[in-house]
Amino acid sequence: MSVYKKWQCQNCGWIYDESKGWPEDGIAPGTRWEDIPDDWYCPQCGAAKQDFSMLEICGDTTGENPEKSAGFRIWECMVCGWTYNEAEGYPQDGIAPGTRWEDIPDDWSCPQCGVSKQEFDMVLVGQAPTKPLSSASQQSNTTTAASLVIIGTGLAGYNLAREFRKLAPRSPLLLITADDGAFYSKPLLSASFSHGKTAQKLSTSSAEEMARELDAEILVHTRVIHIDRPKKILTIQQDGTEHVSKVHYGQLVLATGAKCRKLPHYEGDAQAHIFRINNLRDYHRFRTAMIGRKRILLLGAGLIGCEFANDLIQAGFEVDLVDQEKWPLATLLPEIAGRDxxxxxEGYGVRFHGDTSLTRIEKSGASFKAQLDNGEVIKTDIVLAALGLEANTGLANMAGLSVQRGIAVDRNLQxxxxxxxxxxxxAEIDGHQLLFVAPLIACAKSLAQTLSGNPSQVNFGVIPVAVKTTLHPTTICPPRPGAEGAWQISREKSGVCAEFRNSRGDLLGFALTGNAIAHRERLSQECQPIMNNQSTNNR
Structure with a gap:
């Protein structure tokens, strides 16, 4: 029997088993850890390969046969919105009820707009409901009470549900989501184009599979339209219907994520054609729009913008990167590291336009003409904006909860x-807003303890973040906002080591580029934690 190793992501806990490989990324069963490309990322949270550690040594398990899902799926045409339900089929075209998508003839086309199946304009959007997965329209006027209700099925919602289920295996659990509930890692949206990843490949589990794994009920395509906090009742409505239902909760968790910041107003006739990517549907639409196109104008050189530039240039596109700051990642890196x-x-072909911004975007035949405030004109085939995120606080505002930059919570996440x-x-946690995976995972573990009767506080330590700029590895560990100190810079052979120290010499943060990322572990051990011991109780 062959001996294989298992490797665990230190951010999210996902496990790579050498005996099984990861065929979704082209990693065959039996592939040793050292043979996986260095630019590979955790499929669940997007962490770099260096963030894994060996978990155990075990025998060959390739003979195991995981249970296959038998649930029917729903597919939506991304051109016109028409849906194909496998459970219902489409008898008008001779497609019997129960016919799987893959069994439909390749020459079949969308009955509403005529898009062909081969053009990949059909995307999986949901599961035909089978208990415990359901939709709001199937519910009676008042649903049986759930001791825990989670609104949102992103990384936060699903990881909390997993941690909670470990501690409370029999407690009723309900998740509500406005989308199809498919599990995917949002951080991978900015690093998957060059790997040939479609939206379907990024989705690792359907809502039905997640419901089965969690022994939970999941309401898909369902929105919460009112929260009655005194009575602990949610009013919910399924998309496309006027029917409303009510859900009683014992404890309620908001895991509603973040949305793209509103675009500035640009002159011209093409602002509506600017793409933004915040979910799988956005990613699919962008990939579809890029077919046959070559030039991309990318607005924003923050963390996500730099990751997109790194990804798209490797996918063979021409990339113009525009930012109002003078260097990339200007809010996270000192100038010398940002310039590095x-x-x-730029050495790989990205054209950076700093200290300027877009003022006008207009159609020019099948492409676009972009005017910058420095007078420069860029011709492009498509425009993608990565201008940052802001917390989704609409539900919290509607419910009268305290809101600051995010939903204000204390260290109990209350x-x-x-x-x-x-x-x-x-969420804004005790004054901290950390839009990274590692603190999210820590919060899920801590909150699961609290919700299961063992109150637990989060206390973030040192949180270095690997930016997915594989062409030039970059790690950031920003100092606390308002921290007093200065950057101390040292150049490496092909990188920069920047240490943020106060007047006493204490290390409060650091930034590493290129080969200087080798200092990550040493600096992480020395660096002061991001949270003080004393809570500010910002609720």
Whole structure:
């Protein structure tokens, strides 16, 4: 029997088993850890390969046969919105009820707009409901009470549900989501184009599979339209219907994530054609739009913008990267480190336009003409904006909860209502807003303890973040906002080591580029934690 190793992501806990490989990324069963490309990322959270550690040594398990899902699926045409339900088929075209998508003839086309199946304009959007997966329209006027209700099925919602289920295997659990509930890692949206990843490949589990794994009920394509906090009742409505239902909760968790910031107003006739990517549907639409196109104008050189530039240039596109700051990652990196990253990206073909911004975008035949405020004109085939995220606080505002930059919670992740909690990108935790995976995972573990009767506080330590700029590796560990100190810079052979120290010499943060990322572990051990021991109780 062959001996294989298992490797665990230190951010999210996902496990790579050498005996099984990861065929979704082209990694065959039996592939040893050292043979996986260095630019490979955790499929669940997007962490770099260096963030894994060996978990155990075990025998060959390739003979195991995981249970296959028998649930029917729903597919939506991304051109016109028409849906194909496998359970219902489409008898008008001779497609019997129960016919799987893959069994439909390749020459079949959308009955509403005529898009062909081969053009990949059909995308999986959901599961035909089978218990415990359901939709709001199937519910009676008042649903049986659930001791825990989670609103949102992103990384925060699903990871909390997993951690909670470990501690409370029999407690009723309900998740509500406005989308199809498919599990995917949002951080991978900015690093998957060059790997040939479609939206379907990024989705690793359907809502039905997640419901089965969690022994939970999941309401898909369902929106919460009112929260009655005194009575602990949610009013919900399924998309496309006027029917409303009510859900009683014991404890409620908001895991509503973040949304793209509103675009500035641009002159011209093409603002509506600017793409933004915040979910799988956005990613699919962008990939579809890029077919046959070559030139990309990327607005924003923050963390996500730099990752997109790194990804798209490797996918063979021409990339113009525009930012109002003078260097990339200007809010996270000192200038010398930012310039180092800029130089590396430019060396691979990215054209960086700093200290300027877009003022006008207009159609020019099948392409676009972009005017910058420095007078420069860029011709492009497509425009993608990566101008940052802001917390989704609409539900919290509607419910009268305390909101600051995000939903205000204390270190127990409790809002101003003791029965309502929040975590993930939508939350501001004791004054900290950390839109990264590692703190999200820590919050999920801590909140699961609290919700299962063992109150637990989060206390973030040192959180270095690997930016997915594989052409020039970059790690950031920003100092606390308002921290007093200065950057101390040292150049490496092909990188920069920047240490942020106060007047006493204490290390409060650091930034590493290129080969200087080798200092990550040493500096992480020395660096001061991001949270003080004393809570500010910002609820």
């Amino acid at each position: 990253l800029q130089s590396a990206l 809002t101003s209502d003791p029965s309502v909690y929040a975590l993930g990108d939508c």
